[in-house]
Amino acid sequence: MAPVETPPAEALLGLAARLASPAEEQAAALPGCLATVRRMTDLFRDAAHREAATESLFQNLLQILKKASHEINVTCKDTNKLAHLDSHLLLLSQCFRCLRNACVQCANNQNIMRNLGLIEASVHLIQLLQNVETDLESLLTAFRCSLQFLGNIATGNTDSQNRIWKLAFPSLFLNCLNHQDEKIISYCCMVLFTCLNPERMRELQEENNLNVVLAVLQASRRYPESEWVFLVVTNHLLKCPELVKAMYAKLSNQERTMLLELILSEISENVSVTSEEIARFLACCFEEKCQAVLKLASVANDADKEALVTIRLLDVLCEMTSNTGQLECLQACPDLLKTAVNTLQLTHLAGKQTANIFTVTHSATGQEPICHPAVGFKSHLIRLIGNLCYKNKANQDKVYDLDGIPLILDNCSIDDNNPFVSQWAVYTIRNLTEQNDRNQELIAQMEQQGLADHSVLESMGLKVEQQDQKLILKSVRKKPNL
Template sequence: MKKANMAASTNGNLDLSASIAGILNEKHCPEHLLVLKTFTSALRDKEYRDAVEEEAFSSLFKVLSRLCDELQAEAEDEDLGSGALQLQLTAECFRAQRNACVQNTRNQSILRELGFINVTLKLLSFFQNTNLVSRDGIFEPLRCGIQFLGNLAVGNQMCKDEIWQLSFPNLLLQLLSADDEKAVNYASMVLNTCLDEPKVEEMSDPQNIQLALRVMELCRTQPDLDWTVLIATQHFLKSSALVESMYSGMSHHERVTLLELLFAQLREEDTEECGIPPSVARFLASSFHKGCGAVLTLATGSASSDEVLQEALTVISLLDVLCEMTSDLKQFMFLQDHPDLLVTTVELLKQVHAIGKASKNIFSSAQNFSSFGGDGDSSQSPVISFKAHLIRLIGNLCHSNTNNQNKVRELEGIPLILDNCNIDSNNPFISQWAIFAIRNLLEHNMQNQELVAALERRGTADYSALKELGFLVEERDGSLLLKPVRKDS
């Protein structure tokens, strides 16, 4: 019985192969579409797919090449017609090619060797630039052609490399800019499948950066396209050269999107190895140091333009990422030794705190809890939690680090942090972050403990905050000592 099935399959194979070859000798007609649909359908069957003769693919290649020539002629000579049938036939060729590649390395190699990649890319480029009357008819073949490339590339390095060589960067950029969401999604899939570390490095070259920027733009404007987010998190963020190159070429609005993806990646990874290289963390710390003053424009109302506002939001996003990186992720704790980060953060906290006290503005403390999380002003403020996060970063940078503990004391940061132990609806959890920071500043540091004790003696520190920390001030021999509270007291 099996022999009979195989014989029938072989006969069907030969019949279809002859029918496809026959298309080349006739003027196109609807019957040709039926032949191609039969071939497409047959290729869904694994047994047929494994047995199909190379001759059938060779004939299909000639049909596709002829269609390519005819469509280009149609576009140049408006008297020839709309090209509607040719577009349908092209889409069906692509479907057959797509089906032929499913879990079939042999067919992938045959199609590559016959030249299908080149003619397919030629057609896709044509669809993106054509003036055919039947413009709407291009979307079906466009989608099917891109899907074919995706199936061809899966698990086949030679196909990946050839697709990349013939389409990078301009055609890939065109396909990611297509006026069709499905085509863009499929193009993202092809890009993701082809990418590897050397190709990502190529994308960081200035002449190629537009492709990476387009992917990031899609992450911002079409967040439901999963492939672009996957490309950004699994490939882009792992390359410091590309992150730096993209960041330099981005608007502040786009930088916020990049930083949000970085933040999400840091949050989502279960292990300490999130794939983000140390050099990216170093670059972001330097970017925060250089640009952090932009956030101060929000207090004066000088942030009238959207670009100025976005620049301030970039600083806020940088701070969020740096807080997350230094939250006990061992591979980023070298940021404690960054030459500027701690000083910059303490100085910025001083400025923000002073501005907030000088007059009522966006940095002022508030007790407006009824509107928090609702429709009130506090929930809409771009600087919600900004001061709290500055204090959090200082606490992180001082954890088990004597040099930084001492540096904060020298910068007069300890009284500043103690002055932020009060509840503030503009900075939820600021008192908790202040207590956390003070704990890290006092741990195993007698000079800092003595300073806080002296502040308490002068009445300039909030002793209730120290109690929450588990410390009490005790007078002994005429001087004040800071002591931990015994658990049984």
């Protein structure tokens, strides 16, 4: 005969009775109390037991948390007692696991806990745990479980989110985000992600709160595989143009580089991670600061922070214009193409005036790759020009008017300072000449006059033919897949 299962309400009632004993008795029998809470934790994995939970049960758990707070306070004042803290921390962790499980898909339990003051008690305990100087693993575990509980009590519950935000923002979030433990940072981002809404995004834009945003960005750089950090960045921070602009204005050049590297890594994986407004903003930043890169022509300035920002801006714009999501928006930016062509002209000229990173170099000896932040900069400028001219007649004509076509042809040779520059030049010339008779004719005339190297055109898969006294630029091989 199969055993009869105890009804959920009855099972919980019996366990709750064990927790209702006076605090002095609990302290004397911590192992038994721990076993009881552990049993409740397991029961709350089942929806029927969660629905059968009573206010008195959560009141008992609250008393345990308050007792733990008292013990931690006493212990922190006497470092000789730190070793005795371990058993209390184990019980504390199990209480938070129990509360965490009881919240899952159960708004009634969330509301009961909030009304009892469990959020306030939890935030207070987190603040205490942050100040305990010990390497006990049980402390880290309790810290992690407390944040998981806050995340669960806030999930789908606006009132709980409001309470947590009022108590925890910004100081608790900032302290947790700057913690050395990856899991604490991740669980903190879980709480932050759950609580954020449009109104709170506006709060983040305030100058005093931008440190929280910066801490999230730093966490993303430290732990790129962290799912919750990733979700905060992609679903909230990078979706808000006003916040991106506020951040960018506040950050140092080094921090701007970090932000741009983060954006670059995210848009490489997810083309829709940023809005058109952010794309236009970054284009304007590039237009304003593009000439800073010329500082890198001097060895003394080879690590200029403003120049490094310019390089990363170009990298981001190249990636954004490589997908249809942002391409049309950036093609319509009135000065971006002109800036790219003019910057290519300036860097090309700087490379001819003196020997520097913008000078064309070629070594057949297989030497070590050149290590310099501006390596590939001209290649990327040509790539950006090619992207902006893709199936865009107005931009094709603008490059013609800016004398950009001879400039690009002059950058077709192999250059150790600009890997793949010849391939990007091929791609750009093809985009400039596609269904554009005037640009085709210009290149054909240049070849006839000896201004365009025949071998260069040939390497591009192009040749010039004369038909009816007119020069025609023709393709002689299949377009490469770039």
